[in-house]
Amino acid sequence: MDASYLQDYSRWAKFDWHPIHAAILTLGLFPISAEDNCRPPVLSEKTQQDRYEWISILIDKAIKQGRLQNPINPRAYVEWAAKYKVDLPEELVLQIDLTYGTDELGERERNSYLNMIAALLEILNTKIPRPNGELFLPYGNQSAIIERIIAAYGKKAGLSQSNLEKKFKDAKDNLSRSE
Numbered sequence: 001m002d003a004s005y006l007q008d009y010s011r012w013a014k015f016d017w018h019p020i021h022a023a024i025l026t027l028g029l030f031p032i033s034a035e036d037n038c039r040p041p042v043l044s045e046k047t048q049q050d051r052y053e054w055i056s057i058l059i060d061k062a063i064k065q066g067r068l069q070n071p072i073n074p075r076a077y078v079e080w081a082a083k084y085k086v087d088l089p090e091e092l093v094l095q096i097d098l099t100y101g102t103d104e105l106g107e108r109e110r111n112s113y114l115n116m117i118a119a120l121l122e123i124l125n126t127k128i129p130r131p132n133g134e135l136f137l138p139y140g141n142q143s144a145i146i147e148r149i150i151a152a153y154g155k156k157a158g159l160s161q162s163n164l165e166k167k168f169k170d171a172k173d174n175l176s177r178s179e
Contacts, residue, residue, distance in 0.1 A: 009095040016071035019063065023055045026081070028089040058086065075100040111174055114167075118175035121145070121168060142168060 007030045017025070020040055024031045027048060029041070040056070043049040062068040068080055074096045081088050105113070124145055127135035139145050146164045153159050158167075 009089070009092045010099070012092070013074050013095040013099040016073050017077070019056065019059045019070060019072060022059055022072050022077055023052055025092055026055050026086065026088055027052055028092075055086065058084065111178065114171040114174035115178060117167065117171035121171065122175075 009025075012021070012025060012030075018035075021031045024041055027043075031041075041052065043052060059068065059072070062080060062084075063070050063072075068076060078088065078093055078096050080086075121142065124139045125137065125141065127137055129135055139148070146161055146168075149159055149164060150161060
């Protein structure tokens with residue numbers, strides 16, 4: 001592979017990395033090989049060499065602890081780096097976001113989801129008539145809805161009681177603001 005081909009973040013964003021690749025890219029440099037058996041770089045500046053070694057240690061620990069997989073997925077690496085305050089070159093992050101998309105919601109999309117949640121809650125908390133004409137709440141109240149969600153999906157991310165209560169409140173507030 002031509003070395004100039006590798007000096008482009010958009011290309012590196014498209015395939016998984018060896019830990020050495022990840023450490024080199026974190027420094028804002030480009031690996032000289034895309035092979036898994038690449039050697040650590042010899043860096044001219046001591047501060048760069050020290051930072052490379054520090055990043056390499058962090059990456060190795062993350063792999064051993066299961067926070068990163070080897071080979072390293074670029075999207076997972078950006079998320080890991082953000083969580084552990086490891087600075088990455090902006091262009092690298094941008095190219096990875098362009099390749100994999102971003103998990104962040106825009107303001108309009110977030111508001112739409114909150115409005116949908118609030119509307120569904122309102123419908124679930126609306127009394128409906130029984131055949132005899134008597135009105136009843138089929139799902140009880142919001143607490144009963146939360147209990148049912150936890151019973152059915154409690155192990156899923158984001159579906160804890162406290163998170164549901166917070167999101168439901170956010171949803172209701174958002175819907176009342178947008179009326």
